[in-house]
Amino acid sequence: MTTLVTGGTGYIGAHVVSQLIARGDDVVVVDDVITGDAARIGEVPLVRTDLASADARGVVERVIRDHGVDRVIHFAARKQVGESVERPVWYVQQNVGGLVHLLEAMEATGVEQLVFSSSAAVYGLSDDTGLISEDAPTRPINPYGESKLAGEWLIAAQARAGRLRATSLRYFNVAGCGEVRLADKLALNLVPMVIERLLRDDAPRVFGADYPTPDGTCIRDYVHVVDLAEAHLLALDHLATGESLSPVYNVGTGLGTSVLEIIDAVRTASGRDLTPVIEHRRPGDPPQLVADVRRIRRELGWEATRNVADMASSAWQAMAQRAGAVSRAQLQGHSEC
Numbered sequence: 525m526t527t528l529v530t531g532g533t534g535y536i537g538a539h540v541v542s543q544l545i546a547r548g549d550d551v552v553v554v555d556d557v558i559t560g561d562a563a564r565i566g567e568v569p570l571v572r573t574d575l576a577s578a579d580a581r582g583v584v585e586r587v588i589r590d591h592g593v594d595r596v597i598h599f600a601a602r603k604q605v606g607e608s609v610e611r612p613v614w615y616v617q618q619n620v621g622g623l624v625h626l627l628e629a630m631e632a633t634g635v636e637q638l639v640f641s642s643s644a645a646v647y648g649l650s651d652d653t654g655l656i657s658e659d660a661p662t663r664p665i666n667p668y669g670e671s672k673l674a675g676e677w678l679i680a681a682q683a684r685a686g687r688l689r690a691t692s693l694r695y696f697n698v699a700g701c702g703e704v705r706l707a708d709k710l711a712l713n714l715v716p717m718v719i720e721r722l723l724r725d726d727a728p729r730v731f732g733a734d735y736p737t738p739d740g741t742c743i744r745d746y747v748h749v750v751d752l753a754e755a756h757l758l759a760l761d762h763l764a765t766g767e768s769l770s771p772v773y774n775v776g777t778g779l780g781t782s783v784l785e786i787i788d789a790v791r792t793a794s795g796r797d798l799t800p801v802i803e804h805r806r807p808g809d810p811p812q813l814v815a816d817v818r819r820i821r822r823e824l825g826w827e828a829t830r831n832v833a834d835m836a837s838s839a840w841q842a843m844a845q846r847a848g849a850v851s852r853a854q855l856q857g858h859s860e861c
């Protein structure tokens with residue numbers, strides 16, 4: 525079995541590549557390596573191309589034929605919400621356009637198995653304070669979320685037409701890392717942002733402490749990237765056995781953690797003093813987003829096994845080591861970052 529991983533040099537994609545290689549699978553990566561990092565995948569074959577470019581379909585067809593690709597995991601996409609609000613047409617061109625080229629190449633070569641990287645951003649501002657199931661209304665509030673939902677629709681339609689066997693994984697808030705070289709380098713989300721400020725001796729910021737939650741700060745469902753990567757391998761294996769999967773699965777823990785609790789976890793992991801500053805609410809933040817994870821547990825047998833403390837410590841060790849704030853000696857005993 526050879527798996528094509530698009531976007532395999534990114535933070536999540538590279539964790540999946542690492543797990544596939546570790547179990548002996550053949551992998552080829554297609555990536556423009558703009559936000560990714562080729563060092564994350566070592567010797568794994570890498571074809572540098574922007575999937576949304578005019579010649580991408582032909583490039584992917586060639587990759588599929590040359591490498592004997594049997595199935596695909598599609599990560600390659602732009603993922604910055606603010607950027608998507610500023611450049612909506614470009615987001616559709618990149619995220620939906622890239623997917624169209626991939627699906628065309630898969631259809632032309634008869635490759636039918638696909639796992640798609642989707643996002644809880646498809647739910648938008650959930651007015652539900654309970655757990656969000658896959659059947660909850662999908663009302664994305666930015667072009668990024670819209671592009672992911674459009675991708676899900678396209679894939680589901682292609683599957684209904686009998687041209688694809690596929691599933692989309694809706695990630696909640698992904699954090700942590702499995703190895704230092706795989707760590708998230710963009711620092712666009714809470715855990716890396718808190719650590720980045722800590723490393724600069726800046727106080728972490730809390731965007732709003734007046735939400736209707738127990739400590740007043742927003743609650744999210746944080747899932748460890750290593751657990752998330754395992755969910756992709758399971759989905760892939762289920763597709764390979766010919767089983768039909770649900771079109772979408774939430775990937776989270778089913779547990780809510782507040783911003784202050786995340787800052788506490790980083791405080792414990794780093795052993796440093798941390799006093800956050802409370803700032804105004806950030807526009808568009810729902811008070812609570814927590815996944816109902818019963819479907820993926822029931823149908824794929826997947827369950828997260830790592831907690832917020834694991835996410836904070838692995839992210840801290842990777843970022844601190846990279847910044848030179850913690851020596852290798854101090855990190856001895858940690859086989860993972």
Ligand code: WQD
Nearest residue numbers: 603605643645712713714717729730731742744783806809
């Ligand atoms: C988490 C909580 C912030 C930084 C985003 C995207 C979503 C998905 C995941 C890709 C919020 C608060 C943050 C800080 C803070 N992306 N916060 N201080 O907004 O839940 O989800 O990333 O698929 O589409 O919207 O994640 O990590 O930005 O924020 O208080 O310095 O932390 O307000 O409540 P979010 P986040």
